[in-house]
Amino acid sequence: MQGGHRVSNRSILVAALSTVVEWYDFTLYLYFATVLSRVFFGGGEASLLATLGGFAVAYVMRPVGAVVFGHIGDSKGRRPMLLLSMAIMSLAMLATALLPTHAQVGSAAAVLMLAMRCVMGFSVGGEYTGVIAYLLEGSRPERRGLIASLAAAASEVGALLAVAVAALTVSLLSEAQLQSWGWRIPFLVGAVLAGAVWFARSMMEESPDFVRLKAASELAPNPLAHALSHQWRGLLRAFAISAFGSITYYVGITYVPAFLTSVGTVSEADSLWLSTVAAVAVIAVTPFVGLLADRVGRKPVLIGLAILGAALPITMFSLMAGASTGHALLGAVTLALVAGGASAVGAIATGEQFSETSRASGLGVGYTTATVIFGGLTPFVAQHLVESTGSPAVPGIMIAAVAIAVLPVFVLMRETAPSRVS
Template sequence: MSTATNATVPAAVRRKAVVAAAIGNFIEWFEFTLYGFFAATIAMNFFPTGQGTPSLLATFAAFSVPFVARPLGSLVFGHFGDRLGRRTTLSVAILGMSGATFVIGALPSHDSIGLAAPVLLVIARVTQGFSAGGEFGGATAFLVEYAPENRRTFYGSWQMSTQFLAGLVAAVIGTVLSTVLSAEALNAWGWRLPFLLTLPLGVIGLYLRLRLDETPQFKQAAQQNSEHEAPLLHVMREHWADMLRVIGLLITGTTCFYMIQAFWPAFLVQELGMPQSRMFTAMLLGIAVQVALTPAWALLADRIGRRKPFLVASPVALVLCAVPIYLLLLQGTFLTTTAAYVLLALAASPMTGSLATAMAEVFPVRVRYSGMSVAYSVAVSIFGGFTPLILTSLIRATGSTMSPAYYLAGTALVSAVAAASFGETGTRPAVRETTRAQDAPSVPAP
């Protein structure tokens, strides 16, 4: 690809590409965040125990189920995304995610249809997880491949910003619903409303994606590369070390994300007795800090590089701050909970600004969808979707409410090692991503 190919893309088309890619990511994380926020309510509706009390452990187990299907989805969507193109593959993914999320909001409760209710809930979440397996890798590739040469990190940062924006919007909706509705109304039907909203959002996203052309880099790479080897086989053989680095880098970020947006809400409400309205407000403030800082760090990374200090700084900060953050959280007051959310956002945001683009730039264009999707799905499935279940089980097994802090510090240490071995990609021209030279495994920068 010549650099002129990307340079000649009109600014209006770039903006449409950002919106088209981001809206699918928004739907994906909006649903996952909502499930975490309303975990206690979902437990009441779908997982009552024999004593009439909801099973939070069963609810978190159902939360984890789609992450088993996610890697399978990444294999399927990654293959077709690298063979046929990003646009069509991403259009199918957004239909699956929005449709499954809508079904969750429309499902009858356990009181209405008995055991069928939790079974159908699990099926819907498996469908959502399978479709989500093709979203992050493809949407990130879409953003980076439409980006100007000197703004690749900023464009890629919208992937991470959208995740937190989805959490922010979900927190706003949760705050409003818990404020204007009684607890009985919220638990009976109010929690369903935001889930139902995802279907019209999915239709809008489908329309926007189908209106755009394929990315310039993908079209040029398809013309230059005549190989017929399956993208997955190629990336597994030639880029397995890069995939391991990406997985290691993602461990901390995905643990943090699901900890603050899936585990903390239920823990604060059920274990510490915090009112839902205060919990949602504290989360809203913390996530707002993350949304604001992520693109700001990305703009700076476009000037000085991805790896130093951004990819390394966040996991090191989290190793140091995990225990203080949890000590604040366990105080159970509105002020200390807000402080915990904000402190975690300050520590994690330098990495989130650069993460998506750094991951994308590891892989050549012709295998980028497959490489990113598989690595991301494996990391999120193991260290993301199972985080609430792992943390709940740790507390029960150890009897210590501080055990999640030590778990977070441990994952951050792994990511710090991975970040230190991660090659600098900020000075690598996008043009080289489509050349044969880039088919060799990347070598970490000294």
């Protein structure tokens, strides 16, 4: 071991940075939603809504994957869990890049794309939560917030890479080239990236907590049942933390390009470049929030972010709907900073709600159930409400409502930072 971590620095680094793939794929789909709506759903007024609906449906598979991969993680080890989820993800992205288009096979193209999204949703169910469990168990207790925040930052690196690749593809190719073959490029990049991460993970060490439990024959025969019966309060708290993090991220960051394009503030390509700036802001703020959570505790940071989440988004979405690119940039960056902070502290705060006996299962179910409702569904709901009401403030109202709802949970929850446990 090196640097005081319970596993090697290399294993910590691989685990922390490997979350780049999950967020690359899922944010790519949202950032590329307007392009995919033409390629797979034939274009037209309803195509963007149908594309976002496909994103939402795929999220239903995440809790299914969480149950399967959580069981593997708690009974076979964190390492096998992370290797299997990444292997499936690699194959799904490669298959997506090879799909036929609407112009080639008609409506069957949309069905095939939906099937691939469901496979991705299933594999992602064991991805981020497995990484957080591993980092929590392998890092120094007094630096868990910082280390886990690096995984959140790496996730945003994946999002940044996704928006950059999408923006370059849209900017450099003609519409005909984009719909014919250019749309495949970002997914091929993702497949190569996932394969590289799988190879790096194959050399990771196993979690020391899992090794200890296995050596002592203390592994739970049914980890999910153990979490539901012994740690149900932790499940509820993890759900609340994840609900706030999900809606700030998926409405406050990844939905923004589609929002800006649909309300006519900026062009499709410019909206992607604006999101690139927002992604850089998230990467910059995330480790600072992680350090803050180590210094003052998870609870006060979550409370502060919930207050910001209640106060800012309505104004920011109204601001972004104006004709000014500068206002759009200010709104996007402000929302991104709140979402980045929520991801940074939420990563470690959710993992610390559970004991190592059923951590992968409890964390997986609590986290992914919330992402189905407040992550996968919310871009679809936000777009539908904006179109039906004509009000650009609706996405901000959605974020504020969730922030207000979870604030009492954050106020009443116990502190879980090792040096400040109350």
